[in-house]
Amino acid sequence: MKQFFKMFFASLLAMIVAGVIVFGLVLGLTISAVKNLGSKPVALKENAVLVLKLDGSLHEQGATNSFAGFSDESGYDAGLFDVQQAFKAAAKDDNVKAILLQMKGNNNGWATLQSLHTAILEFRKSGKPVYAYGEGISQKDYYVASAADKVYLNPVGDFELRGLAAQSPFFKGTLDKLGVEPEIFYAGRFKSATEPFRMKEMSEPNKVQTAALLSDIWQSYLAAAAEKSKQSVAAIQALADAGAIRFPADALNQKLVDGLFYWDEVEAEIRGKLKLDADEKIPYQSFDEYAAQGRDKWLGTGDRIAVLFAEGEIVDGKGGDYQIASEEMVKTIRKIKENKKVKAVVLRVNSPGGSALASEVILRELELLKKEKPVVVSMGNLAASGGYYISCAADSVFAAPNTLTGSIGVFGMMFNLSPMLDQKLGVTFDGVKTSPYADFPTATRPMTADEKQRMQQQIDTIYNIFKNHVVTARKLPAADVDSLAQGRVWSGQQALGLGLVQAHGDLNRAIQSAATLAKLKDYGLQTYPEPVDKFKSMLRQFKGSPVGAVAMQQALEQMAGREFKALEQLQWLRQMNGKALMLLPGALTIE
Numbered sequence: 001m002k003q004f005f006k007m008f009f010a011s012l013l014a015m016i017v018a019g020v021i022v023f024g025l026v027l028g029l030t031i032s033a034v035k036n037l038g039s040k041p042v043a044l045k046e047n048a049v050l051v052l053k054l055d056g057s058l059h060e061q062g063a064t065n066s067f068a069g070f071s072d073e074s075g076y077d078a079g080l081f082d083v084q085q086a087f088k089a090a091a092k093d094d095n096v097k098a099i100l101l102q103m104k105g106n107n108n109g110w111a112t113l114q115s116l117h118t119a120i121l122e123f124r125k126s127g128k129p130v131y132a133y134g135e136g137i138s139q140k141d142y143y144v145a146s147a148a149d150k151v152y153l154n155p156v157g158d159f160e161l162r163g164l165a166a167q168s169p170f171f172k173g174t175l176d177k178l179g180v181e182p183e184i185f186y187a188g189r190f191k192s193a194t195e196p197f198r199m200k201e202m203s204e205p206n207k208v209q210t211a212a213l214l215s216d217i218w219q220s221y222l223a224a225a226a227e228k229s230k231q232s233v234a235a236i237q238a239l240a241d242a243g244a245i246r247f248p249a250d251a252l253n254q255k256l257v258d259g260l261f262y263w264d265e266v267e268a269e270i271r272g273k274l275k276l277d278a279d280e281k282i283p284y285q286s287f288d289e290y291a292a293q294g295r296d297k298w299l300g301t302g303d304r305i306a307v308l309f310a311e312g313e314i315v316d317g318k319g320g321d322y323q324i325a326s327e328e329m330v331k332t333i334r335k336i337k338e339n340k341k342v343k344a345v346v347l348r349v350n351s352p353g354g355s356a357l358a359s360e361v362i363l364r365e366l367e368l369l370k371k372e373k374p375v376v377v378s379m380g381n382l383a384a385s386g387g388y389y390i391s392c393a394a395d396s397v398f399a400a401p402n403t404l405t406g407s408i409g410v411f412g413m414m415f416n417l418s419p420m421l422d423q424k425l426g427v428t429f430d431g432v433k434t435s436p437y438a439d440f441p442t443a444t445r446p447m448t449a450d451e452k453q454r455m456q457q458q459i460d461t462i463y464n465i466f467k468n469h470v471v472t473a474r475k476l477p478a479a480d481v482d483s484l485a486q487g488r489v490w491s492g493q494q495a496l497g498l499g500l501v502q503a504h505g506d507l508n509r510a511i512q513s514a515a516t517l518a519k520l521k522d523y524g525l526q527t528y529p530e531p532v533d534k535f536k537s538m539l540r541q542f543k544g545s546p547v548g549a550v551a552m553q554q555a556l557e558q559m560a561g562r563e564f565k566a567l568e569q570l571q572w573l574r575q576m577n578g579k580a581l582m583l584l585p586g587a588l589t590i591e
Contacts (some may be wrong), residue, residue, distance in 0.1 A: 002485060021311070044293055047097050048285040050090055054141055055104035058083065058112060059322065060350050060380060061309040062291065064533045075292065079308065080112055081348070081527065082291035084508060089294050091126040097274055099123065100284070100376050101148060102140035103134030109350075109381025110217045110402040110590065111492070113143045115506045117224060120147035129273060133266045139164075139591075142256070143221050146228040150269070155260040159251040163240045164214045166590045170196045179420035183447050185456045187463035188409025188487025193385075193583050197413065209488050216373035216491040217402050229255040304526045305514050306342045307507070308332065313583070314354030314362070314386040324351055324390075326358035328490075332528050333365045342526065344374040344518035346510045347394065352584035353386030356462050357409060359582055362390045363469070370395065377471040378510035379403045379501070384489055385582035388500070389466060393473040396513045398505040399492035404584070406500055408465045408470060409487025412455055412580050417443045462580050469571055474499055489584065491507065 028313070062079040078086065090096040098122075108116075120130055124147070132145035136158040145151045153159055173576060175182060175197065182197040191207040202210070202366070221235045229236070239245060239254060249259045261269070270282055279423070283392055310329065312322040319325025347366065353359070370393065371373055377391040379399040384407035391397055391405075399405055421427040421444070429444040440451055463485075470481050476499050484490075484498050495501045503509075 010108060018106055032519065044095060044290065045283040045285050046095050047274065048095055048283045048290075049100050049274070050086070050096055050287055050290055051100045051102060051284050052083065052287045053102045053104060054106040054108075054144060055102075057107045057109075058113065059532075060311045062531050064531050072464045076288055076295075076531075078288045078291040079531075080115060081309075082295070083287055084115065084119050084506070085298050085525075086287055086291045086294060087123045088474075088508070089297070090290065091123045091128070096128065096285075096290075098128055098270065099130045100270070101130065101132040101145055103132060103137055103145055105136065105138050106140055106144075108140065110140075110143075110220075111379070111381040111400040111404075113140055114146045114220065114400045114402045117147045118506055120144070124149065131266065131270060133261070133263070137251075137257070139221065139353045145223055146224040148396075150258045151228070151256075152259045152261040152266050152269075153251060153257045154262065155248055155249050157248055159245050159248060159256065161236075161240050161251075161256070162243065163246040164221075164590055166210050166214055168589070169200065170200050172197060172200050179417075179423050181416040181446065183414045183416060183452070183455075184411065185413070185452070185459045186409065186411035186487070187459050188485060190489070191407070191409035191411050191421060191487025192414060193581070194411050205488075208215060209490075211405065212494070213489060215492050216493045217590065218477060220402055223400060225256060231255070251362060299527050301524065302341075303343045303518075303520055303523045304339075304341045304520070305511055305520070305523055306336045306339070306345045306526050306528055307511070308336065308347050308528045309350075310344055310347060310362075310387075310390065311350045311380075311468075314351060314358045314390070316355050316358045324354070324358070324362070326355070326361040328529070329362050330365045333362075333369055336528060338370050339526075342373065343520055343523070344376070344514035345369060346376050346378055346507070346514050347391065348378045348380060348507055348510075349383040349387050349391050350380030350389075351387035352382045352384055353389070353407065353582040355386065356389075356466075356580040357581050359386040359389040363393060365394055374514055376510045376514040376517065377505045379405055379492065382584065384584045385487075389469065389582055392470050392500075395517055396503070396510070397474075397501045398503055398510045398513065399495055400500040400506060401491065401493040401496075401504055403492035403495070404489055405492060405495050406484070406498075407487055407491035407582070407584055408466055408481070408485035410459050410580055410582055411487075412459050414441055414447065414455075415443050416446045418445050459580055470500075 017298045040123050048434050058078075058080045060080050063077045065075050065077055090099065101120075109387050124130055129150070130148040132148040132151045133153075134141055134157060135154040136144070137145065137151075137153055137160065138158045139162070142151075142160070182194075184194045184198050186194050190205050190209050192203065192209075195203060195206060219233075222236050225236045226233045245254065245256070248257075252260055267282060268278075271278065271280065274282070276282065312323045312324055314324045315326070317325055317327050319328060336345055366375060375394045376426055377394040377397045379391065379397070381403065383391050383399065383403060383405045388405050388408065417471065418429065421429075431439070433439050437451070440447075467478070467481050470476065470485070474481075478497075484500070490500065492501065492504060496504060505513075511525070515521075
């Protein structure tokens with residue numbers, strides 16, 4: 001009876017919590033809708049200081065925010081594309097007098113950081129100042145902030161200068177203890193995505209490629225720090241090697257920062273530049289608000305260049321938010337092809353890859369589009385494996401020096417759970433079948449030798465198709481492609497020398513190339529697909545899922561951080577049981 005009441009009240013509490021959450025969501029949507037009916041977009045301020053908060057990470061494309069009805073926000077969260085366009089617009093906008101970067105420990109990829117660094121340097125050509133301030137400054141923060149006119153650090157804040165490290169979790173020991181046997185097939189000796197399941201440490205080829213990637217990214221950081229401090233690259237390297245920056249005064253003495261200021265002192269500096277009285281409020285304007293107002297101007301009214309965002313893992317079917325789903329992607333590409341106003345297309349790829357089949361389906365549709373309109377690829381943080389697969393056939397391919405690309409290789413994985421089920425739980429399986437392969441693939445028995453051979457043949461076949469696409473699209477000798485493939489990940493710096501990409505450049509450079517190919521002088525930009533809406537995204541997460549499960553997932557992600565991402569990757573690979581994949585090791589972190 002005691003156990004009954006315990007379960008009863010636990011279930012009752014769960015129902016009450018679920019009811020409160022659902023009621024709150026409905027009430028929030030209603031209030032938001034009512035407020036937004038009569039609301040106007042946030043007005044742009046005169047003599048404004050645009051504020052870019054470097055916290056979290058930027059998606060490629062912005063997102064609408066139905067929750068904005070609860071506040072005075074613009075209802076739009078700017079993405080990297082919006083931020084880049086806002087920098088360009090602000091440079092010519094007489095109402096924008098300065099830009100302030102608030103550094104709060106951002107977690108953007110290194111190519112995104114490089115794009116922001118470039119955008120700031122371009123903005124400074126307008127003669128308007130850029131200030132950067134942080135109570136603490138991480139290496140990623142500083143890579144962006146080093147492009148500013150002035151970098152200020154809190155007098156008791158931390159300043160990071162320690163070099164880069166890459167780390168990946170390995171699950172083989174765990175699988176051995178559980179009695180789970182991974183059955184792994186791959187093509188390409190550098191294809192390291194399967195290593196966490198078949199090894200307990202990085203292979204030597206993986207260490208070689210990862211070390212080369214770290215070196216290229218670190219060199220770009222050193223160059224930025226050296227330029228800001230007016231020191232040599234060797235001098236900055238020596239500071240990192242010695243762990244010399246221990247206190248804020250060390251960063252100031254080495255001219256890595258321009259001052260040790262409290263926030264009120266930073267504001268005093270800005271007031272002086274704007275010639276404001278000491279008691280006058282600084283007219284701050286967020287990049288979100290500025291971008292929301294500017295989007296219509298960027299679209300234009302005549303001929304257009306479509307910017308098609310491909311962000312996330314490549315999956316079959318419909319997929320979810322921030323995934324490249326083959327079914328949805330095909331619909332969008334066909335919509336672009338049918339739009340007579342669109343004269344050229346820029347495919348912005350930020351993807352570690354994913355399903356081989358979905359990658360082929362998307363590539364085919366892009367090739368059909370290319371027959372009618374120029375297609376240019378712009379690579380973000382990642383355009384590797386399946387991400388490179390869908391990129392390679394474009395008329396022009398641009399990458400940032402810090403982009404991770406290549407990884408031309410394929411793998412497949414299955415998990416035999418029978419030892420765990422038998423030895424740990426006492427569960428066994430038996431049955432009958434009409435044909436030898438009727439129960440394949442399955443997780444309840446080990447693969448036969450014939451099944452293993454067939455699986456490896458499938459992987460090898462797709463690998464050869466991948467290489468042939470690259471040979472044809474990039475016009476490279478087959479022997480060269482075989483050599484630079486092997487599943488190896490390259491930096492954008494390396495990829496240029498190998499011929500995998502055509503040139504270095506960010507999204508704006510790719511847009512210029514598309515305009516040239518289409519012979520356009522005056523044009524607007526039209527983005528695809530429609531921006532994600534945060535409220536609708538949340539409702540999709542709740543649909544068909546227990547409220548507690550969604551809440552638990554979010555709580556785990558916040559508490560466990562990158563470790564949660566590693567477990568998420570493991571679960572995703574489990575769902576992909578038996579499928580051919582083109583994917584980077586998703587849990588590899590470079591910090």
